[in-house]
Amino acid sequence: MKIGLFGGTFNPPHKGHERLLETFYEQIRPDQMLIVPTKRPVHKICEDLALDEERLEMCRLAFPAPQYTVSSVEIDRQSDSYTVYTVRSLLAEHPDAQIYLLMGSDMFLSFHKWYRHRELLDACTLCVASRCGADDLAALRSYAFSKLGVYVKGHVGKHILISEVQPLEISSTELRARLSNGADTSAYLAPAVEHYIQDRGMYGYRAK
Numbered sequence: 001m002k003i004g005l006f007g008g009t010f011n012p013p014h015k016g017h018e019r020l021l022e023t024f025y026e027q028i029r030p031d032q033m034l035i036v037p038t039k040r041p042v043h044k045i046c047e048d049l050a051l052d053e054e055r056l057e058m059c060r061l062a063f064p065a066p067q068y069t070v071s072s073v074e075i076d077r078q079s080d081s082y083t084v085y086t087v088r089s090l091l092a093e094h095p096d097a098q099i100y101l102l103m104g105s106d107m108f109l110s111f112h113k114w115y116r117h118r119e120l121l122d123a124c125t126l127c128v129a130s131r132c133g134a135d136d137l138a139a140l141r142s143y144a145f146s147k148l149g150v151y152v153k154g155h156v157g158k159h160i161l162i163s164e165v166q167p168l169e170i171s172s173t174e175l176r177a178r179l180s181n182g183a184d185t186s187a188y189l190a191p192a193v194e195h196y197i198q199d200r201g202m203y204g205y206r207a208k
């Protein structure tokens with residue numbers, strides 16, 4: 001059984017996330033693709049964080065079933081929300097599962113600082129979206145070798161798979177700024193997510 005796992009703050013989820021997911025969905029063809037919003041960002045400080053329930057609902061709107069499954073497993077956890085705990089529980093439930101851990105290149109480049117990153121690397125295939133073309137790919141290969149000891153030939157190394165994703169230069173931070181400035185966000189947000197934000201006046205949303 002193949003399980004894709006894509007974690008993030010999703011504050012809010014946007015089309016850059018969608019593109020990454022679609023790229024790897026086509027490549028891996030998982031039996032299940034889990035979207036896991038984090039309770040609190042472990043790797044960064046995040047102001048203006050929407051409520052857990054709101055981020056879960058926006059993910060459900062952005063990444064619909066049955067192709068995607070939005071999971072509250074990290075939000076519901078009492079202890080710190082580390083990816084390795086989620087992977088352990090998935091493996092306890094499905095001992096034969098092959099787990100594909102999806103992430104953008106920015107997250108990958110700090111992977112050696114993740115909690116129990118060696119265990120994660122042994123247990124999963126890291127699916128990394130290279131977002132900026134050739135330079136980015138070279139930097140990712142060099143990082144994999146120097147920090148993780150994995151030689152990546154072309155796009156593939158032991159437990160690492162790099163895929164070039166058509167870049168969509170947008171981040172949730174930028175989107176929150178656009179929403180509060182009244183700038184157009186339709187190119188970056190799924191319509192249902194945009195409506196959800198507007199209805200609730202989230203992120204200081206101002207009508208254009």
Ligand code: ATP
Nearest residue numbers: 008009010016020103104105107168170171172173
């Ligand atoms: P923020 O701006 O609040 O830091 P973000 O846009 O980076 O948020 P996250 O929810 O933190 O979004 O990211 C979840 C995952 O999606 C990470 O692995 C990140 O690398 C990846 N990602 C974020 N934006 C893009 C994008 N535009 N294209 C491809 N991958 C992306």
